[in-house]
Amino acid sequence: MARRRSRLRTLAFVLAAVTAVGLTAVFVLPGENDRAEAAIGGIVWQDEFNAPAGNAVDQSKWRFDTGGSGWGNNELQYYTNSTSNAVHDGNGNLVITARRENPNNYQCHYGRCEYTSARLLTSATFTQAYGRFEARIKIPRGQGIWPAFWMLGDNIGSVGWPNSGEIDIMENVGKEPNNVYGTIHGPGYSGGGGITAARNIGRPLADDFHTFRVDWEPNSIVWYVDGSEYHRVDPGRLGGNRWVFDHPFFMILNVAVGGYWPGNPDASTQFPQQMLVDYVRVSRYEAGGGQPQPGTVRLRGAHSGRCIDIPGANPADGAKLQIWDCNTTAAQAWSFAADGTVRAMGKCMDPAWAGTANGTEVNLVTCNGNPAQRFTLSGAGDLVNISANRCVDVSGWNPNNGGKLILWDCHGGANQKWSRF
Template sequence: MQTPFFKTYRPAINLLFSLALALGVMGCEPDETQTVTTFTDLVFEDNFDVDGPIDESSWNYEIGNGINNGLPVGWGNNELQYYTDRPENIKVEGGMLHITALRESFQGSTFTSARITTKDKVEQRYGRIEARMQLPWGRGLWPAFWMLGSNIDEVEWPQCGEIDIMEYRGQDPSTLIGSVHGPGYSAGEAVSKEYVLPNDRFDTGFHIFGIEWGPDYINFYVDDVLYNQITPEDVEGEWVFDQPFYMLLNVAVGGDFVGPVGLNTVFPQTLLVDYVRVYNGSN
């Protein structure tokens, strides 16, 4: 396990330099006059140190194919997996959370996997949110570390807002995407940017995926690289990121974002999570 990762201050020149290295099509460069927040107050961490099931004081299982969440089969994205709480699909072992996608016939689906959330248990408004993970690979795999607005039951999606800290197409193992969704800029119209890992792949080692989030910005990081900043000026609609959000971790299989599962995709495939941490900050 590594010691907590955070940066206490990033001068504007370093922010601009990091953005100059990044690839992508949307988002903006940081405002040189913007206040930089120091995120040092650790308010939540799960280091997955105890073998067995997840800690249900912090995490919830989401089960099924989407129908029980009021969505069409496939979680609204034409996904192929059925999420379970079985140890075959999700367990803590060896200091890691393992979320494993399997090719199998189960409850009418052709794949199984797992999805967990911190809804009603760990919710955060602003701060640094990060996870250290090694990603699976193969065409049709869709792992994600993301957040939804805690008011989703009252206002539904996308009015509640969504922050995709990391999502990734398994067929493109050097590239990930960070996005925000809200009213007027959701699904295919989300505000997104890609980050390409130089000369490496996300399935061959661990990397830290995180955001630093304040009242008028969300900064996206891979390890120590800031690759995008999104502000209210970047969205074509209401800025809804001024309320508590909860975290989600999952591995989807197939669906609109990644396309069909490849004939050569090998199963099982596992997302390994070393830790999840949340920090508060002060100016």
């Protein structure tokens, strides 16, 4: 079922960036694809919203986007920083309220605004790469109402959207009251190519509080509603496009009114509409635990007993791949993508300068669609570069930490044998 939406991901401190976001919703039944959870540590940031009734948002944690620009979607609301639109209720909740207003009070991009709401963000107060991002929320309801809990990359001011990346933890449109959507956007998979899924819980989300979360770690993001997984992505889902979820992101809470995806309010829509947020919590990611990251493998050499590794866990273009004591860091978490590439930390295993000769260094490079980046691991344990028809080999049969990888004629020796684990 195809759905169209668009959203302008703007910040108070950067230029506006317009996006047209299209969805193909995948409905997953409860319990399907439930897998092992990420390595999650203790809580490092939280807001429990326990301030007295009428108190404004804690500005040490949240700031506001304001204005009535339409936000790239022809949205109808004007975002304010007023306690009329974002306030503590005294019962342990933040309340974001969308209101019908006197249109003479607020000027919007298309004329006078009929609605106000609020959009809170942590761009100036808190960012983090990886971990668990979770909120317990009771969403609003009604045609044209569009609540969201989502994240943007903290480099949006320098690289723009979608290169910064976007993780939509929870979105709902009022015309689909039972459905929660989770989506990522990045270069080559934004607009109509946003990678998304939906969970239909069988009753309106607005009837009760629900927990919405992602567990995000190197090369994996997993979505949950009420503790049940319904969506999972890794670099292999990107069709050769670049994985940009390897740097800090910040969080956003908002309620939009109208727009291309939800449509506008109609006679059935009642105002005010409120989103109640019981808490927002962020936990740290903990590498280790003795297991490779979900969706990835380590590649261990038969001769050395050591694993293919990115030096210093620094995924810089041109990093010379090596062998190193096997561990569970992202530097050794490799995935075999559908396009034939072998990936870690968002980049691809690559023969230097697309070389095919004996001795060509095997490096880490931004995935670029060049056939030279395709490898296959045979049943015999040969990791073969398809373009060169040569094997990944450790230079000089070096069994020690730091031994460099090269391409060499396949000869069946232990120095060219690799196993997944």
